[in-house]
Amino acid sequence: MKPLKHLPAWKTLEQHFKDMRAFDMRSAFREDAHRFEHLSLRCGNLLLDYSKNRVTPDTMRHLMQLARESDLEGMRNAMFSGERINFTERRAVLHTALRAPVRPPLVVEGMDVEREVAAVLKRMQRFVESIHNGSWRGHTGKPIRDVVNIGIGGSDLGPAMVCAALDHYALESVRVHFVSNLDPAHLAGTLKQLDPETTLFIVASKTFTTLETLANANSAKAWLLAALRAPAAVARHFVALSTNAQAVEAFGIDPDNMFIFWDWVGGRYSLWSAIGLSIALQIGWGNFQALLAGAHAMDIHFKEAPLEVNMPAILGMLGIWYANFWGTDTYGVFPYDQRLRLLVPFLQQLDMESNGKNVNRDNKLVNYNTGPILWGAPGTNGQHAFFELVHQGTRLIPTDFLVAAVNPTPLADQHEWLLANCLAQTEALLKGKSRAVIEAELIAQGMSRETAKALAPHKVFPGNRPSNTLLYQKLDPHTLGMLLALYEHKVFVQGVIWQINSFDQWGVELGKQLAPPIRAALSSVRAIGEHDGSTLGLITDIRRRRGLST
Numbered sequence: 032m033k034p035l036k037h038l039p040a041w042k043t044l045e046q047h048f049k050d051m052r053a054f055d056m057r058s059a060f061r062e063d064a065h066r067f068e069h070l071s072l073r074c075g076n077l078l079l080d081y082s083k084n085r086v087t088p089d090t091m092r093h094l095m096q097l098a099r100e101s102d103l104e105g106m107r108n109a110m111f112s113g114e115r116i117n118f119t120e121r122r123a124v125l126h127t128a129l130r131a132p133v134r135p136p137l138v139v140e141g142m143d144v145e146r147e148v149a150a151v152l153k154r155m156q157r158f159v160e161s162i163h164n165g166s167w168r169g170h171t172g173k174p175i176r177d178v179v180n181i182g183i184g185g186s187d188l189g190p191a192m193v194c195a196a197l198d199h200y201a202l203e204s205v206r207v208h209f210v211s212n213l214d215p216a217h218l219a220g221t222l223k224q225l226d227p228e229t230t231l232f233i234v235a236s237k238t239f240t241t242l243e244t245l246a247n248a249n250s251a252k253a254w255l256l257a258a259l260r261a262p263a264a265v266a267r268h269f270v271a272l273s274t275n276a277q278a279v280e281a282f283g284i285d286p287d288n289m290f291i292f293w294d295w296v297g298g299r300y301s302l303w304s305a306i307g308l309s310i311a312l313q314i315g316w317g318n319f320q321a322l323l324a325g326a327h328a329m330d331i332h333f334k335e336a337p338l339e340v341n342m343p344a345i346l347g348m349l350g351i352w353y354a355n356f357w358g359t360d361t362y363g364v365f366p367y368d369q370r371l372r373l374l375v376p377f378l379q380q381l382d383m384e385s386n387g388k389n390v391n392r393d394n395k396l397v398n399y400n401t402g403p404i405l406w407g408a409p410g411t412n413g414q415h416a417f418f419e420l421v422h423q424g425t426r427l428i429p430t431d432f433l434v435a436a437v438n439p440t441p442l443a444d445q446h447e448w449l450l451a452n453c454l455a456q457t458e459a460l461l462k463g464k465s466r467a468v469i470e471a472e473l474i475a476q477g478m479s480r481e482t483a484k485a486l487a488p489h490k491v492f493p494g495n496r497p498s499n500t501l502l503y504q505k506l507d508p509h510t511l512g513m514l515l516a517l518y519e520h521k522v523f524v525q526g527v528i529w530q531i532n533s534f535d536q537w538g539v540e541l542g543k544q545l546a547p548p549i550r551a552a553l554s555s556v557r558a559i560g561e562h563d564g565s566t567l568g569l570i571t572d573i574r575r576r577r578g579l580s581t
């Protein structure tokens with residue numbers, strides 16, 4: 032594999048960047064009345080406006096050339112056709128197969144993926160309907176009213192985010208809760224609101240070995256058994272979502288109550304699989320199908336649209352432009368949509384667990400920056416917290432703004448203000464406000480020339496700061512599916528350019544390995560073992576606070 036920095040398009044971009052250093056978007060808009068049309072794209076009801084970026088049509092051409100030289104199209108086809116592109120775990124990457132409604136048979140290593148997916152979906156549908164129509168009863172014969180998804184990472188963030196995003200589609204018959212943290216406060220706070228007779232626990236874990244999930248599931252089981260006093264109750268109040276049938280059975284969950292998925296579904300890409308059971312329980316089977324259909328529509332777009340008019344490719348390559356040429360370290364995501372309040376934590380796992388890597392596909396350390404630090408919060412809250420830094424700070428921060436054109440709420444006037452604020456922020460980032468204008472304004476307000484001169488620099492907005500706007504009609508299941516698949520593919524595009532494996536996560540292992548000996552050291556002096564000075568100091572302090580010998 033040719034190293035990234037040796038690719039001709041990389042060299043061209045390095046040269047082009049030198050020419051672009053002084054580029055001012057404001058002049059570009061003045062010079063090209065059609066800049067918006069040239070640098071925006073529609074897919075379904077999604078509009079991506081990327082005209083407020085430090086790019087010219089030439090930049091985009093060079094970026095797409097880099098994508099081609101990086102064999103983005105080949106890698107994309109390899110993913111869709113089930114090649115083992117997750118080479119460090121020797122796995123295919125087929126979350127796209129989970130949401131393809133009518134598929135040509137896709138046989139991967141002897142497995143008819145299409146049939147297996149359909150069979151699990153059918154079982155999920157039957158189960159969801161039995162909860163909704165009350166034919167599934169708890170141990171004491173009462174219908175289920177509350178569902179608790181116990182999982183963490185991809186087995187929590189995706190379904191929790193979707194359930195928050197689509198709470199306006201929630202059915203009244205069940206309430207869905209999410210418990211993830213090992214901190215017992217999370218489970219205890221949730222159980223306080225629940226009646227064991229009418230509660231169903233979904234234990235969601237791809238591996239079924241995750242400490243947090245098993246600890247919470249065991250505590251939930253103890254809570255249930257303490258109340259219902261019959262081991263048989265577990266079968267009516269626990270179901271599992273996993274790839275590990277053996278461990279599910281060992282935990283005591285009836286294999287009939289297990290919904291499987293496969294090792295070719297990465298945890299952070301799993302909300303489309305059985306891991307989405309809580310979503311279907313909240314919004315109903317039809318809406319879950321619409322979510323999958325939206326994602327599939329984006330899959331088709333990503334697979335078939337030429338790179339120049341391919342939304343994930345454009346978003347991904349813009350990220351490369353900023354991270355690798357402008358040297359940006361972070362990337363802000365601001366959904367002007369309260370329902371998308373969990374989007375940023377979801378995207379943090381998607382992006383940072385996928386592309387937070389420093390070794391390439393040739394097993395060599397990379398010599399360029401990979402995945403950015405993704406952060407953000409819903410608008411308008413962010414405006415009153417950290418937008419100061421986005422507008423006036425010393426760092427350049429590429430940003431995505433997401434907003435619905437309409438909002439099915441009776442408080443339409445508030446949505447109008449929300450929308451206006453979203454557009455105003457991107458306009459302010461672009462336009463800025465000059466010292467001369469500010470001084471003139473202050474003087475016109477009656478301030479002395481001298482005071483105005485001193486104050487004006489503090490009020491300057493440099494402007495020329497980049498943003499993408501993703502505008503959608505309204506937040507419905509289909510649109511959300513499109514948006515999420517867009518980000519998944521964007522992350523894929525960047526991983527291909529950086530020549531890394533976006534689908535493993537070895538970087539989460541070390542902390543997991545170090546925790547058990549530390550736990551033992553907290554209570555047994557014989558187990559203190561070898562630690563660095565800082566960790567030893569902390570262990571000793573904790574032991575002292577507990578009155579244990581040190």
Ligand code: F6P
Nearest residue numbers: 184185186236237238241298539
């Ligand atoms: O520790 C990270 C991780 O492995 C994630 O990749 C995953 O989504 C999460 O833990 C939960 O894993 P599981 O679904 O196997 O419990």
